[in-house]
Structures are given as structure tokens and as C-alpha cells.
Amino acid sequence: MLDLIAIRRALHQIPEIGLEEVKTHAYLMATIQEMIAGKSFVEIKTWQTGIVLKINGSAPQKTIGWRTDIDGLPIIEDTGLEFASRHEGNMHACGHDMHMTLALGVLEQMLVHQPKNNLLFLFQPAEENEAGGMLMYEAGVFDGEYHPDEFYGLHVRPDLKVGDIATNTGTLFAGTCEVKVTFKGTGGHAAFPQHANDALVAASYFVTQVQTIVSRNVDPIEGAVVTFGSMHAGTTNNVIAETAHLHGTIRTLTQEMNDLTQKRIREIAEGVALSFGLSVDIELRQGGYLPVENNPELATELMTFFDQAEGVNLIDIAPAMTGEDFGYLLSKVPGVMFWLGIETPYALHHPKMSPDERALAFGVKHISDFLKVKAAQ
Ligand SMILES: CC(=O)N[C@@H](CCC[C@H](N)C(=O)O)C(=O)O
Secondary structure (H helix, E strand, O other): OOOHHHHHHHHHOOOOOOOOOHHHHHHHHHHHHHHHOOOOOEEEEEEOOEEEEEEOOOOOOOEEEEEEEOOOEOOOOOOOOOOOOOOOOOEOOOOHHHHHHHHHHHHHHHOOOOOOOEEEEEEEOOOOOOOHHHHHHHOOOOOHHHOOOEEEEEEEEOOOOOOEEEEOOOEEEOEEEEEEEEEEOEOEEOOOHHHOEOHHHHHHHHHHHOHHHHHHHOOOOOOOEEEEEEEEEOOOOOEEOOEEEEEEEEEEOOHHHHHHHHHHHHHHHHHHHHHHOOEEEEEEEOOOOOOEEOOHHHHHHHHHHHHHOOOOEEEEOOOEOOOOOHHHHHHHOOEEEEEEEOOOOOOOOOOOOOOOOHHHHHHHHHHHHHHHHHHHO
């Protein structure tokens, strides 16, 4: 039997940024190879750091997909754990170490007996930055026999208890759009602002003005998020900054609202640049982070299953403004994403985020039970 906690802790120590998950890939491959030794009904293919494993069913009627993401975040870990990240500056602060371990644990269960239907396990890179699920799909990784008929996946959630599974029959996560804005002015001596054109001041006006998009342009009943998580300008106190870089994200529950928000960001950036006499470069990149839309029938089936499972507290939950490139895969293949409770006081992406590992055994049991039913239908 796999030691789930040891696996999770090993993976936790080697977080890597999207599409650079080389050690993670090697760890997963080694673990998987050991698990499938002698199982002639299993095949594997890789794409960059991603892995797709197919269990060929004995009398397949369909192919059921299970997806996990494998990348970490550029966050300096502050958990103080003895198994904290050994990759300085990177952390599994979004729980993908838990996701991978759960997938391995479920895979182990599904390998015990050859199932009737095919099962596809996707270990996907770059959920956080490059929409690895979309890249793999567009590269043809799921073409032909590798195309699932249904796709399932989960995300851990700190504010839910171990034992909670939460989802809904519609939109679960927002669609996102990454935003990069660079103001370019004229640098100079701090003492002679009249000879310079300060990009830092312009960026400051920009970041405060975009706050009005949600308060003044977005339908309050619908809502949206505009967050700039990074702003870099200047080098020292007495030099006027020539350039200012801002990096942010838009979150909306519909594409129309995403389009409106993108339009307003562009207008405000161009307006600020004009009013300060600077140039501005705006990059809006939605990529594969479409809203995560659960398939209503499959979600109803999954929710009914978990509602009846002993020890599971099924919650019908409202959408959250998190993003996920699983939204892209669900736009191609019907399926369901759900939250799994990990009961910790710190939010996703927080440097102290530390899941309750009891969620591993709980998750493996109940997800395997669900997939066993799907694999036998
Ligand atoms: C679950 C989660 O936290 N996902 C990320 C996805 C990021 C998408 C994209 N890089 C962006 O920043 O817009 C999230 O931040 O919600």
C-alpha cells in the first residue's frame, strides 16, 4: 500500500513552477512505474512534464478521466514544517502536492482489478501559469483513444472540514484573465522631477483607478474581481522610475463580464498613460482559464453519490472566484470539479497554508468508491 503521507511530504519538498516540474515528473513516473509493473492493461504517455496513464478496461463502454495538477507557486514557504519546501522561493501553497498524492492513491485502488471501462489519469503541469491542461489538449494528447468521455477533478479547500465535499451543478470557479501592464516614461534625478516623467506615479494612479471597475462598471449582482498582486518600479529612493510593471488577474463568472473588465482595464491604462504623457503596453491573456462549468447531469450524479456515502458531508456550494484551467478541459469534455476540505486556517496561496493530511485517506477512499462505480457502468 502506498504511504500517502510520505508521498505527500516528499512532493511537498520539491515544488516547481509550471512546465518546469522536472523532479516532480521524475518522482511521479518512478512511483507510477512501480505501481503498474506487470499490469499489461496499463499504458502511459508523457507530454513535457505531464503524464497521461490509461487503464484499458476489460469491456469498455467509455473512458472516465481523473485529472490532477502538479505545479507549485513562486511563494516563500513559512509553515515551519520539517518537510517544508527545499526549493527556495517555491511552495505547494495551492495544495497540488495533495492533489497528486490523492491521484496516486486513487490510481492504486483502481489498479487492483482491471475495470470494465477505461480510466485515464492525467497529471497535468502548469495549472497556475500556462494552462497546461489546455496546452496538452491542443497538442493532441487526448486525441483518439485518449479522449475521455467524462472528466473529474478536485481542488482542496482550507475553509472546509476534512470529510466535506462541496460542488454544484453549474459554475464552480470563475474565468480568469492575466493582465500585464507596463508604463514607460523618462527616468531622472529625484531633485528634478520637471525633467522626468515618473512611471511609478502613473502606475500608482492606475492601480487605484482600476478599483472603480468593480465598484462602478460591474453589475453588483454579478460581481467580479480585479487584483494586481505585483507592482515593480524604480531602483532606489533618489532616482525617478522610468518604467513600472504591474501584473494582475481578472476574475468573472461570465465571459461577457470578463470582456467588459478587460475593456475597462485597457481604457484606464491608456487614459492614465495619456494624462501623464507616458507610453503603455497592455497584455491581456485569458488562455485556458475559462469558467469551470460542471455538467449538470454528471454533477447531480456525483452529488447524489457523495450525499449517500457514509462519512461524507456533501455541500451544495456557491461559485468561487478562483480560476482553474480545468475549465478549459470541461469546455471540451463533460465532467465535474469539486472541493475537498483540508481544514487549515490559512488560505490557498498563503505561505503558511498547511493541509490536514487526514484528507488524503478520506479522499482516496471516497473518490475510489465513486470511480469504481463509474468504471463498472
Ligand atoms: C486554484 C487556483 O488558485 N488557481 C489559480 C489559477 C491562476 C490563473 C491565472 N494564472 C491567473 O492568475 O489569472 C488562481 O489564482 O485562482
